Amino acid sequence: MEHLVPAAPQTARDGQAALVEAITEAVHDGDDRTVRRLLARFAELATIADLYALCNALDAARPSGNRGRR
Numbered sequence: 001m002e003h004l005v006p007a008a009p010q011t012a013r014d015g016q017a018a019l020v021e022a023i024t025e026a027v028h029d030g031d032d033r034t035v036r037r038l039l040a041r042f043a044e045l046a047t048i049a050d051l052y053a054l055c056n057a058l059d060a061a062r063p064s065g066n067r068g069r070r
Helices: 010-029 032-045 048-061
Strands: none
Touching: 010 032, 010 048, 032 048
16 A cells, blocks of 8 residues: 555656746746746646646745745
8 A cells, every 4th residue: 555646657757847947937927927837738638646746846935034934
């Protein structure tokens, strides 16, 4: 019972990683329209593990003075 959720194929993981990177960049740039579009795409593909990856990516991209502010 090590793997409760089947692993996604490598190409799907790579695509999701690129999508997370694009969302992070759009958030950093303040491009709300693009963020909404990318989040809609992410919602079509995301698993629970992907949500944690997105959260971690956004936290890492946030300037240190903005930690805790949302």
